[in-house]
Amino acid sequence: MKKIIIISWAVMLAQTVQAQLLYWDMPTTAEQVVFGEGCLLQSREPQGLLQNPSSLGFIKYRTLSASGIQWWQEVYGGSASAALPVRRYGTASFSLGYWSLGTVSGYTEDGQPMGTLQSQASNLGLGYGLVMADAWGLGLNLKASRLNLPDRYDWGWSSDIALMYKRGLLSGSLMVKDLGPDYPRNNDIRYPQNTAYVAGVRAEYLAGKVSGSVQYNIRKEEGGYPSLSLESYPLTSLSLKIGYEKIPELADRSPLGLGMELKKLGRRDLSVAYGYRSYGDLGNIQALSMGISF
């Protein structure tokens, strides 16, 4: 039986936003690498579910996940997340992220070497989601980030709010992402956050052996762009993933992300996922994620 996907777009609010790098938006998990923003709807793994707080309430087991990512130019990132169902009150989540931005050679204005400079960024996330009427999910994320530089640090905070409707093999979600004050808080050079408005649907087919999602994202500077995601199970415990997302501002990033996942390993429902995406001359990124539910 074919399922018909009806996409209903949310009314997108107009707001002055500016594209600036927000460390909590940097992908650290395999599914974020593969699906990009599409991860918000497509993911069913702990590491991805925590990105969309409205899906938190549907998590009925304690879950843990950890991810590591190799960026280009000696930059590495990692994250760890936990989701804890709080009986009938919903599910809470907690996540930590860390980016080593590598080393940079320091120089004076006339080119004299000044040694090696290091910098790091760290993220903290708290989420809460609950389910109403067995079909509606509502969630909130609070996120904070701190960038450490050799002689100073910058910090800021943000939030996500999301709504999800889930019925059978079909689900849809609306989300406002990165809503908060100018970033960073402690610097004269600060900008409004690049708030995103996201809407999309996800459907499963063949008893869940194939699933896909269509999502539309609007950020002012990037404009609107779709995220398309597809996952299939050629074997019971193996899934292949492909994501398509073309953002004009990320000109060197390949629109295609590729990945795979081994699922339901062991008695603890362990999963291991890998994601890959090319950034052209800049290099490639690849991430490895592990998740467990118990």
Added chain:
Amino acid sequence: MKMMIQTTALCLFLLGAGKINAEYKCFYGNLHAHTSYSDGESTPDTAFAYARDVAGVDIQALTEHNNGGSFSGVSYSITPEHYQNLRLIADTITAPGRFVALAGQEVGSIGSSGFGHINVWEAPGLWPYNNSDLLGCYSWILDQGCPAMYCHPDSSWNSNFNDLYYYQDYDRAMDLIEIINSSTLYEDAYLRALERGWHVGASANQDNHRRDWGNRVNSYGNIPLTGIWADTLTKPAVLEALQSRRTTAMEVSPASDRINLLLSVDDRYQGEHFIRQEGTVKIMIQASAGSDFASLYLYTNGIPEDTFKVVQASPMVTWELEKNIGLGTVYYHAKALQSDGDRAWTSPVHIDGVSEKNPVVTWPTPIKNYARIVFTPLPAAVSVKAVIYDLSGKLVKEIIGSQPDQPIGWNGKDAKGRQVLNGVYFIRLEQKSATETRVSLGKTMVSR
């Protein structure tokens, strides 16, 4: 290791343009003078004719005051009508291959709120003077696209341009600085300007206010002149040479004893600025004149590190040596001393030494406001482009280099002119030659 070669030869010195190099000839000019269009004597056509026929210079500029100044209630500042007339006369009297007349203006004030005087040549119109607005003046010069020079840069009075404070954004505005103005030596200001970071060349001029355009003898019995190295004696070639700082400042006595002093580093001439890998550079200083030389000096970063004593007195000397350069900026300029005491100075050659290990870096790092992107140059490159990305891979700015082997300036702003946030940024540098395209990656940091 240093290698010194002294070449002594018959000096076939010609009165007028001197030739020491196959690519450029030295033409002699006086770039600072006045007539009754401001506070001098006589008229422009008389002044140009005198400089050409009596003084025998190749290039004469008339740089009338444009600062709103007055004596006893009578304005001596050039009027817009006079300026346009001056331009017309200069164009009319210019004869390619024989004589180039430049129409100029001396802007700024040396009053208590002034910043000093700056000569600007061949601007389409007059500076809308605001004698206390140095940055506005720099900006106006950049907009005109004309060569400009610091005049009589004296740190002890109101002619020091905010003590020659260096503004990277306006580096291209200023091309020359007077080492000699009439009887006063400003060599210390020349060295200070270079130390501050300005890429300015050497000039020596007469600042005539009387009827002695081109052959004014100062109180030491010398005639200051600027040697301008151009391929032809035409106005476009002269203006190009001035903006390329391909000049020599000199004092001569007698008038026929004009000096050719040419500095080359790895076959790049005075006034040039280029990037090369750290290592050994070949330096050549060629000097010729109507009388003997006593010594040549090579200044490294403003310090006379190497001296060549001319053992066998000669009016033509060539000195070759090698120097090792490391990471960072180094600049060389040469000075010649003749047996009769006359002196000459070249403009500097600036080199940015880079390491092959870090093919693309920024100076400084971390960046606060402005940085130069330096890179390992591709041989025979014809173009260079830097594309800056933030950590997420978002394109921040694309900058086309003005010269394929010169650093690329970045003001720390994105394509929309906003200051970028603190963090790590990546640079993708693309160099192209006729046969090859080379892409290099670098990483930098912004922290402010």
